[in-house]
Amino acid sequence: MKRNFDLIISLLLLIILFLPLLAIAFYIKTNSRGPILYWSDRIGINNTIFKMPKFRTMQVNTPAVATHLLSNPEKYVTPAGRWLRKTSLDELPQIFSVIKGDMSFVGPRPALFNQDDLVALRTSKGIHTLIPGITGWAQINGRDDLPIPVKVDHDYYYLQNRSFLFDLKILAKTVINVIFGKGIQH
Numbered sequence: 001m002k003r004n005f006d007l008i009i010s011l012l013l014l015i016i017l018f019l020p021l022l023a024i025a026f027y028i029k030t031n032s033r034g035p036i037l038y039w040s041d042r043i044g045i046n047n048t049i050f051k052m053p054k055f056r057t058m059q060v061n062t063p064a065v066a067t068h069l070l071s072n073p074e075k076y077v078t079p080a081g082r083w084l085r086k087t088s089l090d091e092l093p094q095i096f097s098v099i100k101g102d103m104s105f106v107g108p109r110p111a112l113f114n115q116d117d118l119v120a121l122r123t124s125k126g127i128h129t130l131i132p133g134i135t136g137w138a139q140i141n142g143r144d145d146l147p148i149p150v151k152v153d154h155d156y157y158y159l160q161n162r163s164f165l166f167d168l169k170i171l172a173k174t175v176i177n178v179i180f181g182k183g184i185q186h
Contacts, residue, residue, distance in 0.1 A: 002104060002164065003101075010095050021093075028055055028080045036056060040054060041064075041113035043111040043112075044110060046129065050110075053093035053094065055092065056078070056090075061076075064113075065112070086181060087178070102131075102132075104131045105134050108132055109135075109136055117148055125152060135171065136154070137170060142154075143182075
């Protein structure tokens with residue numbers, strides 16, 4: 001049921017968002033040098049690496065680490081990137097990862113390929129057996145503000161309590177959090 005829901009909603013969103021996606025792509029291309037999409041190596045189900053697309057919000061020479069690990073992240077963010085990050089619109093291309101099956105709408109957020117501490121903690125609790133999501137229980141309960149052990153505790157709670165209704169609750173709360181910019185580091 002979850003996979004069918006993901007496919008139906010993804011296809012509907014692509015139809016609805018086709019023109020806004022094109023407008024965002026044009027905005028990125030006219031505001032900075034480099035590609036429109038950034039393909040991030042992420043950890044997927046069973047700790048396999050997959051390429052996750054995002055609208056590019058950083059300069060092309062930015063180191064491939066979590067933003068909070070950069071000494072001065074603001075120097076790398078593009079003019080379009082500030083707005084895309086604030087609104088979470090940079091995440092929209094992940095709809096293609098949902099269609100492909102690398103991601104779901106709801107699940108633990110996929111770790112960067114070099115976040116060994118996060119991957120190890122998730123693996124020790126069996127969280128690595130879940131398909132990662134665009135949003136998840138940890139995202140609606142703190143997102144970028146959570147330390148890794150707390151994120152993993154939220155991911156484990158999701159693993160133990162996942163259901164279609166729980167996913168719908170997470171999706172609804174995600175929309176509210178995005179509208180109000182809750183838990184987003186710019």
